[in-house]
Amino acid sequence: MEMTGIRRLAQELNVSIGTVSRALNGKPDVNEETRKRVLEAAAAMGYVANQAGRALRKGSTGVIGFMMQTGHEITGEGDVFFMSVFDGVQTVFARHQLDLVALLCSSEEDPDAYMQRVVARGFADALIISATKREDHRIDFLAKRNIPFIALGRSKTDAGHPWLDLDFEGMAEIGVSRLIEKGHRRIGVFAPLDDTNLGFVFVDAYQKALARHGVTFDPDLVFRAHPNERGGHAIAYAIAAMPADRRPTGFVLTNEVMSLGLYNGLYEVGLPPGRAIAVIGRDSPQAHFLVPKLTSFRLSLRDLGIELAESLLATMPLYAEHYPLGIVRKLVGLDLIEGESDAVPFREMTLGA
Amino acid sequence: MEMTGIRRLAQELNVSIGTVSRALNGKPDVNEETRKRVLEAAAAMGYVANQAGRALRKGSTGVIGFMMQTGHEITGEGDVFFMSVFDGVQTVFARHQLDLVALLCSSEEDPDAYMQRVVARGFADALIISATKREDHRIDFLAKRNIPFIALGRSKTDAGHPWLDLDFEGMAEIGVSRLIEKGHRRIGVFAPLDDTNLGFVFVDAYQKALARHGVTFDPDLVFRAHPNERGGHAIAYAIAAMPADRRPTGFVLTNEVMSLGLYNGLYEVGLPPGRAIAVIGRDSPQAHFLVPKLTSFRLSLRDLGIELAESLLATMPLYAEHYPLGIVRKLVGLDLIEGESDAVPFREMTLGA
DNA sequence: GTTGGCTCCAGAAACGTTTACGATTTCGTA
DNA sequence: TACGAAATCGTAAACGTTTCTGGAGCCAAC
Structure with missing residues (x-):
C-alpha cells in the first residue's frame, strides 16, 4: 500500500504527520533537530504540500488571480504590457509565498459570469482585475462578497475599493500644453469604442486642458x-479623409500600441508623423524604435506591478501589516521622453510624402 | 450555525448532500424531478462546487496550466501571440468544462523549479509548455511523472511527447527561394542568443535551402x-556596420515582433526596407501595418490554439476518445502574404534614404 | 406471499492537509 | 521527593466534495 504525500514522509521519518506539517510550516513547537530532518527529507523526495488538501483545510489557496480576457481584439493594452506588470507583481508576492496566475476569460464567456464562477469556486484568495469598464459589475460583486481585490483602471462604480490607474489627466495636460506651445490649435485625440473608462477620463481631461489654454473644443477631433x-491605422485614414483645413495638426495618444498603426497609416496617406502631423504617444517596446523617434510618455511597468501588488496586500488582513498603505486609489505618473515626432512647427497643412 | 456550500443547498432542499452532488454532476441515479429542483436552487443561490474540496476528492482539478515566463526580455513571442493562442485553446477546453489558466513563472525563479512545484502541488491536470529550450528538462520531468502535456515548440530532448511547432523549415525554404529567384545571393537570417530551439531549426533549414539553390553559406549572415x-533594431545597425559588399541584400525573419525593430533600424541607418534591403517577415497585428507592407508568413494563432488543445486532450485518458489523434508531433504551415518589402530587385548596394 | 429487480436516496468513507488538544517527557525548583 | 512549567510530539477532527454501499420503497412475477 502506497503512502502518499505527507503521510509517506512521516512514515519514512518515524514521526507523525502533524509533526511533519508543523516542521514544514515553521510552527514553533517542534524540535529544531527534527525540523531539520523533516526539511531535508522533504527536499530529498521533492515533497510539496498538495494544493487541494491545504486549501481545503486552511480556507485559503495562496493564489492570487489576475483576471484578463483572451483574444486580441478586446484587450486595449498590449501583451508586453501585462508580462512586465506581472513580473513586478510577482516580485512582491514571492516574498509571501503567494503565487500569481492569470485567470483567462475566454472571449466567448461573459467576464462577469466568469469572475463569479472563479470566486464561488474559491480559486484564488484575491483578485486583480484589469480592463475595467466605465460601470463594472465585478467591482460591486467583489466588494459585496468581501473578496480582496484591486482594479487596474478607474471606474465609475465606486465601492470604496482600491485602484491604480495611469495619470491620463497628466498626459492630457502635458501633451496638450506642449503642442499648444508649439503653435498647434487643432489637436486630435483617441477615444475607445467600448465603455472602458480610460477613454472618458482622457477626453475629459483633454477638454479641460484645451479650455485652460483658451482653445475651443472641436468634437470632430475626437477619433x-x-x-x-x-x-491607430484607421485614425490616419480618418484624418486624411477630412478637409485639409479641418484636420488635426497634432495628436495625443496614450495607448501603447496604437502609435504603430497611426504612424504607418500616416505614412501611407502622405501625412508623415513628425513632419505633417505632430504626434505624442506612449512609450512601449514596440513603439520604442519608431522613426522619427516618438515623443512619448513612459512609465516602468514593472514598478506599476509592484505598486499594484503592494496595494492589494495592504487590503488583506494577513499581509496588511507589512504594507500600511490604507486603501490605495492612485494615479501613477508618466515621464515625457523627448523625441522628434512632435517637432513639426505649426504651419498650414501640406500634402505629400 | 451557518451551513456552507453543498450542505446548505442540501438542507434547503431536504435532501442529502450526496443526492445534490449526483444531481449536479449528471449522475444517473437521481429522480429527474429532484434533479430539476437541485439545479434550480443551485442556480438561484449561485452555488458552484468548491475547487479544493472537489479536487481533493476527485484527484483532478479540471484546470489546465499554460506555463509561461513573465518579463518581456525573455519571451520571444509577443503577448498578442499568446492571447490569441489562449483564445483558441479555450474554445476547445470549454467543451469539457476545463479551465485554462496561465501559470506565470517569475523571471526571478528557475522555470524548472517552478514547474516541479506546480506539478507537485497538483495544481493542474495537464500542462502546456512554451518557450521550449533546445534541451528542456521540463519535458523529461513531465514524461517521467506521466503528467499529460504538450510542448509548443520542438526540442532536442525527445520523450516521445506531443508537440506542435511552426514550420520553420517551410519558411526558410520559401523565404530563401523567393529571394534567390529575385536575384539575391546574400540573405541574412536571425538566430537567438539563448538556447531556444527554434533558432537552430531555422538556421539549419536556411543552410539547406541555400545549398539546394547552390548558394554558399556565409556565417556572417547569421545575426x-x-x-x-x-x-531587430540591433540587427539593422549590425548590417550597416558591415562593409557594403558584405551586407545581406535580403533578410528572412520568422519572429513576430523583430520586424518592427528591424524596419525602423533600417530606416535609421539609411537602408530602407523594400528599397535597399528585401525583407520577409512574419505577420502579426504589430507588423501588419508596416510601410512598405511586409511580405510575411501568416498563420491563425487561434487555430494554433485549437490544435494545441485538441492534441493535448488526445493524450488524456478521459478525453482521448473525442480526439483520436494519437501523439501529435506536427509542424503547422504558414501562408505567404505578398507585400512590397521584398520588391527590391537585386543590384549593388547603395547608401542613402 | 415470497422473491427479485428496479429506482431513488441517505449515510458514510475518503481525498491530503492543518491545527486544536492532550499526552508524554524533561527539567528546574520548592 | 514531588510538583509545575516547558518542550515536543501524537491523535484526531475538520475543511467540502464525490462516490461507494446499502437500504427503503415499489412493482411484477412466480
Whole structure:
C-alpha cells in the first residue's frame, strides 16, 4: 500500500504527520533537530504540500488571480504590457509565498459570469482585475462578497475599493500644453469604442486642458477607434479623409500600441508623423524604435506591478501589516521622453510624402 | 450555525448532500424531478462546487496550466501571440468544462523549479509548455511523472511527447527561394542568443535551402540577437556596420515582433526596407501595418490554439476518445502574404534614404 | 406471499492537509 | 521527593466534495 504525500514522509521519518506539517510550516513547537530532518527529507523526495488538501483545510489557496480576457481584439493594452506588470507583481508576492496566475476569460464567456464562477469556486484568495469598464459589475460583486481585490483602471462604480490607474489627466495636460506651445490649435485625440473608462477620463481631461489654454473644443477631433494597431491605422485614414483645413495638426495618444498603426497609416496617406502631423504617444517596446523617434510618455511597468501588488496586500488582513498603505486609489505618473515626432512647427497643412 | 456550500443547498432542499452532488454532476441515479429542483436552487443561490474540496476528492482539478515566463526580455513571442493562442485553446477546453489558466513563472525563479512545484502541488491536470529550450528538462520531468502535456515548440530532448511547432523549415525554404529567384545571393537570417530551439531549426533549414539553390553559406549572415524589437533594431545597425559588399541584400525573419525593430533600424541607418534591403517577415497585428507592407508568413494563432488543445486532450485518458489523434508531433504551415518589402530587385548596394 | 429487480436516496468513507488538544517527557525548583 | 512549567510530539477532527454501499420503497412475477 502506497503512502502518499505527507503521510509517506512521516512514515519514512518515524514521526507523525502533524509533526511533519508543523516542521514544514515553521510552527514553533517542534524540535529544531527534527525540523531539520523533516526539511531535508522533504527536499530529498521533492515533497510539496498538495494544493487541494491545504486549501481545503486552511480556507485559503495562496493564489492570487489576475483576471484578463483572451483574444486580441478586446484587450486595449498590449501583451508586453501585462508580462512586465506581472513580473513586478510577482516580485512582491514571492516574498509571501503567494503565487500569481492569470485567470483567462475566454472571449466567448461573459467576464462577469466568469469572475463569479472563479470566486464561488474559491480559486484564488484575491483578485486583480484589469480592463475595467466605465460601470463594472465585478467591482460591486467583489466588494459585496468581501473578496480582496484591486482594479487596474478607474471606474465609475465606486465601492470604496482600491485602484491604480495611469495619470491620463497628466498626459492630457502635458501633451496638450506642449503642442499648444508649439503653435498647434487643432489637436486630435483617441477615444475607445467600448465603455472602458480610460477613454472618458482622457477626453475629459483633454477638454479641460484645451479650455485652460483658451482653445475651443472641436468634437470632430475626437477619433473613436479600437484601442489597437488597427485602430491607430484607421485614425490616419480618418484624418486624411477630412478637409485639409479641418484636420488635426497634432495628436495625443496614450495607448501603447496604437502609435504603430497611426504612424504607418500616416505614412501611407502622405501625412508623415513628425513632419505633417505632430504626434505624442506612449512609450512601449514596440513603439520604442519608431522613426522619427516618438515623443512619448513612459512609465516602468514593472514598478506599476509592484505598486499594484503592494496595494492589494495592504487590503488583506494577513499581509496588511507589512504594507500600511490604507486603501490605495492612485494615479501613477508618466515621464515625457523627448523625441522628434512632435517637432513639426505649426504651419498650414501640406500634402505629400 | 451557518451551513456552507453543498450542505446548505442540501438542507434547503431536504435532501442529502450526496443526492445534490449526483444531481449536479449528471449522475444517473437521481429522480429527474429532484434533479430539476437541485439545479434550480443551485442556480438561484449561485452555488458552484468548491475547487479544493472537489479536487481533493476527485484527484483532478479540471484546470489546465499554460506555463509561461513573465518579463518581456525573455519571451520571444509577443503577448498578442499568446492571447490569441489562449483564445483558441479555450474554445476547445470549454467543451469539457476545463479551465485554462496561465501559470506565470517569475523571471526571478528557475522555470524548472517552478514547474516541479506546480506539478507537485497538483495544481493542474495537464500542462502546456512554451518557450521550449533546445534541451528542456521540463519535458523529461513531465514524461517521467506521466503528467499529460504538450510542448509548443520542438526540442532536442525527445520523450516521445506531443508537440506542435511552426514550420520553420517551410519558411526558410520559401523565404530563401523567393529571394534567390529575385536575384539575391546574400540573405541574412536571425538566430537567438539563448538556447531556444527554434533558432537552430531555422538556421539549419536556411543552410539547406541555400545549398539546394547552390548558394554558399556565409556565417556572417547569421545575426545573433534578442528575439524582440530591440534585437531587430540591433540587427539593422549590425548590417550597416558591415562593409557594403558584405551586407545581406535580403533578410528572412520568422519572429513576430523583430520586424518592427528591424524596419525602423533600417530606416535609421539609411537602408530602407523594400528599397535597399528585401525583407520577409512574419505577420502579426504589430507588423501588419508596416510601410512598405511586409511580405510575411501568416498563420491563425487561434487555430494554433485549437490544435494545441485538441492534441493535448488526445493524450488524456478521459478525453482521448473525442480526439483520436494519437501523439501529435506536427509542424503547422504558414501562408505567404505578398507585400512590397521584398520588391527590391537585386543590384549593388547603395547608401542613402 | 415470497422473491427479485428496479429506482431513488441517505449515510458514510475518503481525498491530503492543518491545527486544536492532550499526552508524554524533561527539567528546574520548592 | 514531588510538583509545575516547558518542550515536543501524537491523535484526531475538520475543511467540502464525490462516490461507494446499502437500504427503503415499489412493482411484477412466480
